[in-house]
Amino acid sequence: MAKTKYTREDALTFHMHPTPGKFEVQATVPMTTQRDLSLAYSPGVAVPCEEIAAAPETAYDYTNKGNLVAVISNGTAVLGLGNLGALGSKPVMEGKAVLFKRFADVNSIDIELDTEDVDAFCNAVRLMGPTFGGINLEDIKAPECFIIEQRLKEEMDIPVFHDDQHGTAVICAAGLLNALHLSGKKIEDVKIVLNGAGAAGIACIELLKRMGARHENCIVADTKGVIYQGRTEGMNQWKSAHAVKTDARTLEDAMKDADVFLGVSAKGAVTQAMVESMAKDPILFAMANPDPEITPEDAQAVRPDAIVATGRSDYPNQVNNVLGFPYLFRGALDIHARAINDEMKIACAEALAELAREDVPDEVAMAYGQKLTFGRDYIIPTPFDPRLIYRIPPAVAKAGMDTGAARRPIIDMEAYRESLKARMDPTASILRGINARARAAQSRVVFAEGDDNRVLRAAVAYQRNGFGKAVVVGRDQDVEARLKSEGLGDAVGEIEVINAAKTEHLETYKSFLYNRLQRSGFDAADIHRLAARDRHVFASLMLAHDHADALVTGATRKSAHVLKLINHVFDASAEHGAVGVTAVLHKGRIVLIADTLVHEWPDENDLAQIAIQGAKVAKSLGLEPRVAFLSFSTFGYPVSERAVKMSWAPDVLDKMNVDFEYEGEMTVDVALNAKAQEAYPFSRLTGPANVLVVPARHSASISVKLMQEMAGATVIGPILTGVDRPIQICPTVSSVNDILNMALLAASKVG
Numbered sequence: 001m002a003k004t005k006y007t008r009e010d011a012l013t014f015h016m017h018p019t020p021g022k023f024e025v026q027a028t029v030p031m032t033t034q035r036d037l038s039l040a041y042s043p044g045v046a047v048p049c050e051e052i053a054a055a056p057e058t059a060y061d062y063t064n065k066g067n068l069v070a071v072i073s074n075g076t077a078v079l080g081l082g083n084l085g086a087l088g089s090k091p092v093m094e095g096k097a098v099l100f101k102r103f104a105d106v107n108s109i110d111i112e113l114d115t116e117d118v119d120a121f122c123n124a125v126r127l128m129g130p131t132f133g134g135i136n137l138e139d140i141k142a143p144e145c146f147i148i149e150q151r152l153k154e155e156m157d158i159p160v161f162h163d164d165q166h167g168t169a170v171i172c173a174a175g176l177l178n179a180l181h182l183s184g185k186k187i188e189d190v191k192i193v194l195n196g197a198g199a200a201g202i203a204c205i206e207l208l209k210r211m212g213a214r215h216e217n218c219i220v221a222d223t224k225g226v227i228y229q230g231r232t233e234g235m236n237q238w239k240s241a242h243a244v245k246t247d248a249r250t251l252e253d254a255m256k257d258a259d260v261f262l263g264v265s266a267k268g269a270v271t272q273a274m275v276e277s278m279a280k281d282p283i284l285f286a287m288a289n290p291d292p293e294i295t296p297e298d299a300q301a302v303r304p305d306a307i308v309a310t311g312r313s314d315y316p317n318q319v320n321n322v323l324g325f326p327y328l329f330r331g332a333l334d335i336h337a338r339a340i341n342d343e344m345k346i347a348c349a350e351a352l353a354e355l356a357r358e359d360v361p362d363e364v365a366m367a368y369g370q371k372l373t374f375g376r377d378y379i380i381p382t383p384f385d386p387r388l389i390y391r392i393p394p395a396v397a398k399a400g401m402d403t404g405a406a407r408r409p410i411i412d413m414e415a416y417r418e419s420l421k422a423r424m425d426p427t428a429s430i431l432r433g434i435n436a437r438a439r440a441a442q443s444r445v446v447f448a449e450g451d452d453n454r455v456l457r458a459a460v461a462y463q464r465n466g467f468g469k470a471v472v473v474g475r476d477q478d479v480e481a482r483l484k485s486e487g488l489g490d491a492v493g494e495i496e497v498i499n500a501a502k503t504e505h506l507e508t509y510k511s512f513l514y515n516r517l518q519r520s521g522f523d524a525a526d527i528h529r530l531a532a533r534d535r536h537v538f539a540s541l542m543l544a545h546d547h548a549d550a551l552v553t554g555a556t557r558k559s560a561h562v563l564k565l566i567n568h569v570f571d572a573s574a575e576h577g578a579v580g581v582t583a584v585l586h587k588g589r590i591v592l593i594a595d596t597l598v599h600e601w602p603d604e605n606d607l608a609q610i611a612i613q614g615a616k617v618a619k620s621l622g623l624e625p626r627v628a629f630l631s632f633s634t635f636g637y638p639v640s641e642r643a644v645k646m647s648w649a650p651d652v653l654d655k656m657n658v659d660f661e662y663e664g665e666m667t668v669d670v671a672l673n674a675k676a677q678e679a680y681p682f683s684r685l686t687g688p689a690n691v692l693v694v695p696a697r698h699s700a701s702i703s704v705k706l707m708q709e710m711a712g713a714t715v716i717g718p719i720l721t722g723v724d725r726p727i728q729i730c731p732t733v734s735s736v737n738d739i740l741n742m743a744l745l746a747a748s749k750v751g
């Protein structure tokens with residue numbers, strides 16, 4: 001798996017834009033009219049206040065409590081970076097909050113408490129209990145974290161869960177169950193060495209012991225070495241509980257003949273010599289963040305038989321609590337749990353382990369750009385597995401119900417599973433799918449406009465993110481100056497720059513172009529000008545000669561003009577079946593609008609062709625296409641001469657035996673709204689449309705831009721489809737990210 005490359009500047013820019021930090025708060029009720037105001041606030045708000053005061057459990061009905069979790073830290077053990085203080089921990093806590101939302105649709109807010117005093121900390125958290133449905137404690141160092149969690153659990157009536165302890169323990173247990181399964185060893189027989197006797201370490205070893213690991217087979221070590229019976233230095237009661245009778249004094253001693261190494265300590269704590277001394281088929285979970293105790297490369301260099309996991313997303317086998325806390329809380333919140341108990345944790349671990357052993361569906365493989373099969377490099381589900389949301393919380397909720405932790409049991413588990421599926425935003429997995437496919441394709445993408453700083457930044461990002469090779473068309477000195485002015489001087493040697501006038505292939509390109517255009521009024525001088533001076537034509541020629549795999553252009557000139565130039569080299573016109581399809585992503589929905597680029601005023605045959613290309617793009621994005629032909633009338637009313645072609649287009653498709661749903665003509669609300677569709681029971685659409693074929697390019701442009709400007713929708717495209725080679729034409733207003741997205745579409749051959 002390629003390592004994701006980013007610079008310190010990338011990390012800072014990510015956190016600074018579009019606004020400082022990683023999330024904002026949004027209202028879920030209308031706040032427009034005087035009436036809204038009187039209901040949301042005084043006087044209407046008094047009614048739920050009184051109800052809750054009389055019956056506290058109704059807070060789950062009238063407030064956001066039931067789906068709100070606080071991520072609370074004092075910053076004393078921020079990842080493996082040590083004590084960075086409360087404020088220094090805020091980026092991590094904001095990060096956990098957005099992970100809650102992204103993976104389990106749990107609303108979450110970060111709270112950083114500026115105290116290392118256990119009493120002050122506990123008081124603050126306890127007092128804010130009414131606000132939340134659960135408390136996720138994070139990055140608080142041991143041993144204070146044990147006291148804090150224990151006390152808050154006793155004092156509060158909502159789940160209090162220290163993620164570094166139990167989240168880590170649950171994922172570690174899930175991964176270990178599967179790793180042992182693969183190496184044919186049993187938990188009760190294996191010799192386990194744990195390095196790091198803090199929050200994560202103590203919880204991991206305790207859970208593994210509960211699951212069958214034998215006390216005398218487990219050696220725990222910390223900065224002072226092995227925790228043996230009788231040791232006095234650097235001890236506390238939680239460490240003492242795991243002290244064993246042993247002659248081993250150092251980690252090195254302990255690792256000899258060990259079957260399992262678990263690291264929740266610090267970067268580089270393990271050497272290759274230690275790994276070499278382990279038993280046959282060793283298992284190493286080097287979980288320190290952001291850098292592991294030993295890298296998988298280093299471990300496997302000396303022990304190719306090792307199964308290795310880390311806490312990072314850029315290696316196989318990510319054993320990270322991100323796989324646990326979102327789903328544990330989802331399940332706990334949905335039963336209005338009083339606590340997250342051991343049974344709920346074990347159910348979570350077992351459900352995760354079981355999921356990894358199952359066949360990975362194609363949609364997951366597509367999202368990862370590779371087939372994942374249970375084995376040494378896939379012992380635990382990947383964090384973006386869309387099955388997690390409907391497989392893990394039900395297991396947690398059921399265990400909570402079975403053990404009396406539920407205040408409100410779930411009656412219909414099947415309906416619950418369905419409701420969990422509906423929580424997830426499908427657009428995220430689509431974007432991820434494009435990313436992963438581009439990464440797997442490793443395409444050489446030519447960026448035609450090397451004289452534009454946005455394009456250069458996108459090209460650098462494309463290559464540095466490991467998607468493949470970026471080639472820019474431009475003059476070396478100009479590109480160098482531009483990169484330097486963007487603070488990307490170090491990218492000068494990385495990116496290949498091709499100067500059209502100087503390339504060795506110019507004569508070949510010119511003769512190819514002359515052959516195509518000699519009977520269209522172009523003479524030799526025109527051909528030279530086009531091939532050597534026009535970067536759109538030149539870049540197209542590179543693509544036509546397989547000197548690149550994909551092309552991105554259009555950021556500096558109007559799309560229609562660029563398309564005309566590309567047509568000198570490729571058959572990318574309406575007559576040849578080219579179509580522009582734009583993806584509009586908004587509020588968890590995605591619709592494709594076509595034709596947004598090529599056909600000015602399509603007739604019914606063109607419209608059928610546009611539908612076919614639109615459906616093709618939908619399928620390549622993992623959607624089941626449902627095409628609607630749009631108009632301002634629905635099934636013949638009101639009658640209009642201009643709209644009639646939209647009702648003829650389905651007739652054209654009827655004769656073509658296509659394999660997707662289509663219907664029309666209809667207005668856009670009927671197309672998109674299941675309720676509105678009920679008025680037309682004869683309609684062949686089985687649900688809201690996701691491909692909208694519009695009557696003309698002007699209506700396409702108006703719809704897309706209106707959504708973008710008024711609703712703030714994310715727009716990807718127009719995706720040029722129906723052309724032999726992957727070419728994408730960006731709108732001139734594109735940002736760096738838009739251009740990068742277009743490059744990824746081209747690279748992954750969507751369209």
Ligand SMILES: NC(=O)C1=CN([C@@H]2O[C@H](COP(=O)(O)OP(=O)(O)OC[C@H]3O[C@@H](n4cnc5c(N)ncnc54)[C@H](OP(=O)(O)O)[C@@H]3O)[C@@H](O)[C@H]2O)C=CC1
Nearest residue numbers: 079080142196197198199200222223264288289311320321
């Ligand atoms: N992958 C994942 O999901 C997770 C990973 N982690 C990682 O685990 C690590 C520990 O986190 P946490 O338990 O919260 O922190 P704590 O501060 O509570 O505990 C750290 C423990 O590690 C020990 N330690 C530190 N450096 C070394 C070293 N070089 N050799 C041996 N022992 C060492 C400390 O020893 P002593 O007691 O002597 O000070 C202490 O016992 C961090 O790197 C963190 O990122 C944590 C949670 C989840």
Ligand SMILES: CC(=O)C(=O)O
Nearest residue numbers: 079080164289320321
């Ligand atoms: C993953 C995590 O919680 C940590 O490293 O602290």
Ligand SMILES: [Mg+2]
Nearest residue numbers: 079138139164
């Ligand atoms: Mg943590």
